[in-house]
Amino acid sequence: MKRRSPFLFTMLGFGFAFFYIPILSMIVYSFNASRLATVWGGFSTKWYGSLMSNGQVGKALWLSLEIAVISSTCATIFGTMAGIALARFTKFRGRTLFSGLVTAPLIMPEVITGISSLIFFILMAQYVGWPAARGFTTVTLAHITFSMVFVTTIVQSRMLSADRAIEEAAMDLGSRPWQVMKDITLPVISPAILSGWLLAFTISMDDVVITNFTTGPGTTTLPILIWSKVKLGVTPDINALATLIVLAVGVCVLAAGVAMNRAEIKRERDRRMAYRANE
Amino acid sequence: MTEPLVRIEGVSKSFGTFQAVKNVSLEVAKGEIFSLLGGSGCGKTTLLRMLAGFEAPTVGKIFIDGVDMSAVPPWERPVHMMFQSYALFPHMSVEKNVGYGLKHEKMSAAERQDRVRQMLDLVQLTPFATRKPHQISGGQRQRVALARALARQPKLLLLDEPLAALDKKLREHTQFELMSIQERTGVTFIVVTHDQEEAMTLSDRIAVMDQGVVRQIGKPGAVYEFPNSRFVANFLGSINAWEAKVVSIGEVITVDVPALGQQVQARFIQGLAVGQTVTLALRPEKITIHRSPVEGVNVIAGEVKDLAYFGKDSLYRIALPSGQLVSVHAVNANRGAEEDRLADWYDKVWLTYPPASAILLVE
Amino acid sequence: MGRWFHRRGWSDIIIGAPYVWLLVFFLIPFLIVVAMSFATRTSTAPPFGYGGENPLFNLAGYARLFTDALYIRAFVTSLINAAVAMVLCLAVGYPMALGLTRVEKGWRNILLMLVILPFWTSFLLRVYAWMGLMGANSWFNRLISGAWNWLVPQAWAVTSVPLMHTNFAVVLVMVYTYLPFMILPLYANLERLDPTLDEAAMDLGSRPFAVFRDVTLPQSIPGIIAGGMLVFIPAAGELVIPTLVGDSSSPMIGRVISDEFASARDWPMASSVAVALLILMVGPMMVYSHFEARAQTKEKSE
Secondary structure, eight states: OOOOOHHHHHHHHHHHHHHHHHHHHHHHTBBOOOSSSTTTTOBOOOHHHHHHTTTHHHHHHHHHHHHHHHHHHHHHHHHHHHHHHHHHHOOOOOOHHHHHHHHHHHSOOHHHHHHHHHHHHHHHHTTTSOOOOSSSHHHHHHHHHHHHHHHHHHHHHHHHHSOOOHHHHHTTTTTOOHHHHIIIIHHHHHHHHHHHHHHHHHHEEEEEOOHHHHHTTTOOOOOHHHHHHHTEEEEEEEEHHHHHHHHHHHHHHHHHHHHOOOHHHHHHHHHHHHHTTTT | OEEEEEEEEEEEEETTTTTEEEEEEEEOTTTEEEEEEETTTSSSHHHHHHTSSSOOOSSSEEEEEEEOTTTGGGGSSSEEOOTTTTTTTTTSSHHHHHGGGGGGGGOHHHHHHHHHHHHHHHOGGGTTTTTTTTOOOHHHHHHHHHHHTTTTTOOOEEESSSTTOOOTHHHHHHHHHHHHHHHHOOOEEEEEESSSHHHHOOSSEEEEEEETEEEEEHHHHHHHSSSSSHHHHHSSSSEEEEEEEEEEEEEEEEETTTTTTTTEEEEETOOTTTTTTTEEEEEEEGGEESSHHHHHHHHHEEEEEEEEESSSEEEEEEOOOSOOOOEEEEEEEEEOOGGSSOOOOTTTEEEOOOGGGEEOOOO | OOHHHHHHTTOOOOHHHHHHHHHHIIHHHHHHHHTTTTSSSSSSSSSSEEEEEOSSSHHHHHHHHHHHHHHHHHHHHHHHHHHHHHHHHHHHHHHHHHHTTTHHHHHHHHHHHHHHHHHHHHHHHHHHHHHHHTTTTTTHHHHHHHHHHHOGGGGGOOOOOOOTTTHHHHHHHHHHHHHHHHHHHHHHHHHSSSSHHHHHHTTTOHHHHIIIIIIIIITHHHHHHHHHHHHHHHHTOHHHHHHHHSSSSSSOOHHHHHHHHHHHOOHHHHHHHHHHHHHIIHHEEEEEEHHHHHHHHHHHHH
């Protein structure tokens, strides 16, 4: 039985209004002809035009994508290894420290991660000579470090919920441990690895604070570009840029949602098939 | 007996301070269906996992076909296992699952395909070859697991609670199927189960385990009819058990049972002395109910206290003058109209049993 | 099974690679910050001295934390802002999460996606969206100042409500950006609850509110704690929101760390403040979550 409570439904309505009114308002004002961002001066698409002709934005977007692809791929490799290690190897030297290292970046305030990475890179440049200057490399290294632990969390929980007997079964049927990993473990956890990669990618694309600390002159990612403009106030061209980003992300999330829904429908059909096979 | 296929020699296994298996020694012959029977936590699964190679014995040795298995990893043992959860690979089709173990065999693709087809035929799953595990029923999954474990023609097949996940009707049917497949393939089976009926129907021999120790090994009939301890008697079927004192020893043994308030006779066993305290064990189905007084030995008078009707048979609980209750199992041979019942609530009845059916237990 | 995995060297790689990475790029930088908090500020480059003519444990930074009102105020402001944001998130998020569990299945997936959608869009842009709303000339500001003027006597009338650059704005935007972090764990928790327990309580004579108080609420405490931590921890160390919409005369601690570091170039002081932030606010939560995670792993492996 489902109880319908008017209070809960009002709160849901209020909550979603709270979520979406600011975003909708931002989208509407991106079509504002007036240069004053908060005063309506008629409909216009000129800010989109000026955005397109602004090469800075395209360059920043491309740089962000490059960093995000590299860092999320590395983060997925290391994060998956750590997730498997924590889920499968219950006893090894330094496990407590390791599991601490894997949770700490999740809850460490970004400012602290940011300044500690910055100090580290400055001292590295001074005493080791690598990375010589702050920029692409340092930003990527920092992104790998703080996004890999998100991958670890996802992979680890998938590993813990998987039936360990299937790995034993493969071993029992003649596979060596590395073959078990390749044939069984990795394919079974591959959805978790994929969502880990997506999360790491999003985190990297979205990061301001840590990037701001670890970047150097000439390395301006999209969030850093927006950050430097937004600090000066609300401008209509940022509204236009924000609208494009929100729409792009919205379309992706929507597509993912539809795909997941389809998969669920298929699973339901399979269940019915299994049920019929029973008779 | 020739060299046994499996020889377990003084094997113990500890996890930290917990001793899961304590000094177990047993042998399993080629072609046998051997059951490890016991409640949860009795060590039967640990023993099975040691045979598969997933756990190493803390003490003792395991030989399979005469070879010491201590240094042999699971993937090199001539042993395959059917897991309780079936452990089918969720991302592979039925035929890929069945063929997985053959990847490690030196055989051509055609031979491999042949073997897979043969296995699917054996378990009657050919029409489902391309389905994924979540697209078939529980009973079919069980058969895939069986086919997969048999595909590499192991010398020994380990089955961990093979029927536990199936519903009652399917279980009975599958039991016979398992037996016929074992007969056709000739592979030795070691079955772990907590279900005594399953163990009795399937097995050539049973080992009853309790708290890491093997309490008794024998043919199902022998273990059931001649249990060596109160634990085994209780675990396999139900039993009436009373403390008794040996009065005289002859062709049969006469004991005095305070709970019954009289002396009764039991089957002769070796090694008892007059005056010794033993347990008199009597299975409910060995007792006959009479509506009128009878002459002879082993006659116990009482009153029907409770009656449970199961259909094909009924369970009576008879109260004795001492207040003790005796369970009696009787087949309902007559059509079940109420007046045809053997006895009814509060009827006075007389119970008898042949002396040979009563067992005396020292443990 | 573990023993066969352990025998092979490749397991060392699986453990070793991420371990070494985190040691080098996370633990060492963190230890440097801890060491830095005991260093002395100098006019060299890099701007600190440690050992040699400087004391090994210079506690001047920590001493200033207790004597300089700036730091104490920053800590108090952060604590209050984060706590208020957490409570407001709970007040709005709990009914929403509970409401989500009561919606029919088809709709529920759509609404859940709508909760997650802002989470995937840029954090910075979500803060920015509020900057547009809170400005003195914005339609939103005119709407609420109009409502205010209509409610109160003429003498208190205002032309606009001061929203931007206040602590209120910081809390409001924190609630806005962190609300999904509260709703999602709460929803996950509430969705797992057995609905027959509610029915049993009702059957035993409880009215809906009593059912909520006696059955639902106690069982959802783990969700409340998880959501609360996910909001409180990042809120306490928040840098972006106070920088964009906050009152620069009463900065939050994240901003103080950043300013000490970048503008004042006082690395030791920035490090002291960072270590203090960890010890005071994040440390207790880290310890809690460590034990929580360990208890969960143990439960699952058993």
